[in-house]
Amino acid sequence: MLRILTTILLLATTVAFSQRGAYDFNKAEKETRKLIFSAPDKGLALIKQTLKQPNLHDSILGKTYNLYGMYFGVTGRPDSLIRYMDKSLGYLKNYPELRVKTLMNLSIGYRNKSELSKALDIINQALVIYQKNKDNVGIATAYGEMASNYSYMQNYKLAVDYLLKSISILKAEKNTDKLPAVQQKLANTYMAMGNHEFAIDLNRESAAAFKKAGDTNNYYHTLINLGESLGRTGKYAEAEKVLTEALNGLNTYGDKELTGITQSHLGVLKGLQGNDKQALEWYAKAMGNLYASKSGWAAGIAGEYIALLNTNKEYERALEVTEQIKTLKLNEKGNTENQLKFTxxxxxxxxxxxxxxxxxxxxxxxxxxMDTLNKIKKIGAIEEIQAKYQTDIQREKNARLEANNKILTHDINAAETRMWIYIGAGVLIILFVLLLLRGYLLKNRLQTEELKSIEAERSVIEQQHVHEQELIAAQKDIIGEKQRELTSTALRMANYQDSIRTLIERCDNNEITQVNDAKRELQNLVKQQDYWKQFETRFNTLHPEFGTTLIRRFDKLTKNDIEFCSLLKLNLSNKEIASLLQISHESVITKKYRIKKKMEIGSDEEFENLIMDI
Incomplete structure (x- = not known):
């Protein structure tokens, strides 16, 4: 009853304004909503014009401030979005159907600020209102926004579950207007899981739908994601074309965060093509926009930028970026994966x-x-949800087949009815229908067998993938074990050397004065294994090409030089090497200097990098 009275009051207010000829709010609202997503500044001018009108009803003020907040959302200013959405909610306390739209927009503002828990709480408030009003399209919209938050939190299973629920509801409601946005979110989730081929198909469909509807804001959003997936799959020329179109379009909105993200994708693209100079230029532009917008994506993109600077040995520049991110506290924003990239x-x-x-x-x-990320990522679960949407598509095909069968059954019943009317022709019709039905049944049986065959093939592929993963893990364990054995051998060599040194010290201290005693001790040591030989054998097993590569590249090196470099390959310190070889710390430094001289290498850093890279 309250809802009906509210609606009547709102209509009466709107009519009153129209009759006075003062201002047509409904027309202005539709025009403003359209302009916000195509020409934001023109939309803002209409918003300000509306707010100048006298004696505006609370519902009109609430809807106008909601539009004001949407303007700031489109132009990439989440703090202003939140402020105006809060203002809108203040006017819409008694209008739940209007209030729920503002809540949904408010949740987007908090998500853009990486305050994901708060965003989810607000979506749940909106969901309660949608469920109370039995607004299925609203429920589907809420599920879509929940999925965006869970995807950002890297809980991809929940994200896909909510997106599939949203798609199912929208299809049942035959609402094609909101479907592209949900498909876009699904594409983003598959991108995050590395399934770029499937994401490309979904993004192409969404982009075409947004362009047809004139929703340029979502169109450019989709182009950004499409460009990233194209680049990741090696389609560089098309990726650059798509990203350039998105970048040019975003200039209309002044959204620094999205502009920065697009520029970073262009940087990634140039890096994949081996053009580090242009890649660094794009990253520099991107970071300027991300700093200005205090984006939650800044840490992850900065991590990629710093890694590229490190690769090009521009360490001072990399340090400047690192300190800037920490100064702005952007390293504390974003999801775990982005924080990991930066750190x-x-x-x-x-x-x-x-x-x-x-x-x-x-x-x-x-x-x-990394520990946190490993807890979040469950490989088996990810593979399962990646296949879930394809399964849903197959289920849809089966539903269409079932519908065809129902139509066929209806035709048979109609034929049987006509049979009683036309007895003579009825027999022939029944025979024809039975033959037709038999053909359909055989066809259905063949389709069922084909589906079983496809399922069996998918199962085999999954088992092969699991086997490959286990084999890789086993190989890693074997390499680790050999590395540990090699280090153990080196330590036993050190122990062997220490035993000899101890024996000498005991002789010097007159603890052993008889030649026979000394001989007995030495014989015990002789009985021990040749640890250096063991070390050499195990080292060559783990690094088979190390010695031959050094000799081939630097023919001046001796066997002792190769053995010394083998210890450096194990990343042992000068002190540890001195202990193993029973020489002084200064002798180790001298030995290293002579080897570098033979190899014609000047710096320690270049020498160590060469040893580790072989």
Whole structure:
């Protein structure tokens, strides 16, 4: 009853304004909503014109401030979006059907600020209203926004589940207007899981639908994601064309965050093509926009930028980016994967510049983030949900086949009815229908067998994938075990050397004065295995090409030089090598210097990189 009275009051107010000729709000609202997504500044002018009208009803003020907030959302200013949405809610306390739309927009603002828990709470408030009003399209919209939050939180299973629910509801309601937006969200989720081929198909469909509807804002959003997937699958020329179109279109909106993200995708694209110079230029432009918008994506994109700077040995520049992100506290925003990208790249920069303490802290944080990420990512679950949407499509095909069968059954019943009317012709009709039915049954049986065959093939492929994963894990374990055995051998060599040194010290201290005692001790040591030989054998097993590669490239090196380089390959310190070879720390440094001289290498960094890369 209250809802009916509210609607009557709202209509009466609108009619009153129209009759006075003062201002047609309904017309202005439709025009404003359209302009916000195509020409935002023109939409803002209409919003301001509406707010200048005298004696506006609370419902009109609430809807207008909602549009004001949407304008800031489209132009990439989430703080202003939230402020105006809160203002809208203040006027819409008694209008739940209007209030729910503002709540949905408010949740987007908090999501863009990476305040995901708060965004989910607000969506749940909206969902309660939609369910109370039995608004199925609204429920589907809420599910879609929930999925966006869960995808950002890397809970892809929940994201896909909610998106499939949303798609199912919209199809049942025959609502094609909102379907492209949900398909776009599904494409984004599959992109996040690395399924770029399927994401490309979904994004192409969504982009075409948005363009046809004149929704340029969502159209450019979709182009960004399409361009990224095209680049990841090696379609570089098409990816650059799509991203350039998106970048040019975004200039209309002034959305610095989206502009920065698009520029970073162009940077990734140039990097994939081996053009690091242009890639760094695009990243620099991107970071300027991401700093300005304080984007939640800034940390992840900065991580990619810093890693590329490190690869090009531009460590000072990489440090500037790192400190800027930390100063703006953008490293604390975004999901775990983005934070991991940044922290890992920053650690490499600190390490390259000799900032040991900072590097250690960054590596420790990296390990913590990796543990968190491993808990989130469940490979089996991801593979299952990647196949879920394809299964849903097949289910839809089966539903259409079932509908065809129902139509056929209806035709048979009609034929049987006519049989009683036309007895003579009825027999012939029945025979014809039975033959036709038999053909359909055989066809259905063949289709069923074909589906079983496809399912069996999919099962075999999944088993092969699991086997490959297990084989890779086993190989990693074997390599790790050999590395541990090699280090163990090296340590036993050190122990062997220490035993000899101890024997000498005991002789010097007159603890052993008889030649026979000394001889007995030496015989015990002789009985022990040749640890250096064991070390050499195991080292060559783990790094078979190391020695031959060094000799081929640097023919001046001796066998002792190769053995010394083998210890460096194990990343042992000068002190540890001195202990193993029973020489002084200074002798190790001298030995390293002579080897570098033979190899005609000047810096320690170049020498160490060469040893580790072989």
């Amino acid at each position: 890992e790249a920053a650690a490499a920069t600190y390490n390259a510049l000799g900032m040991t303490n900072d590097a250690v802290k960054a590596y420790q944080h990296t390990l913590s983030l």
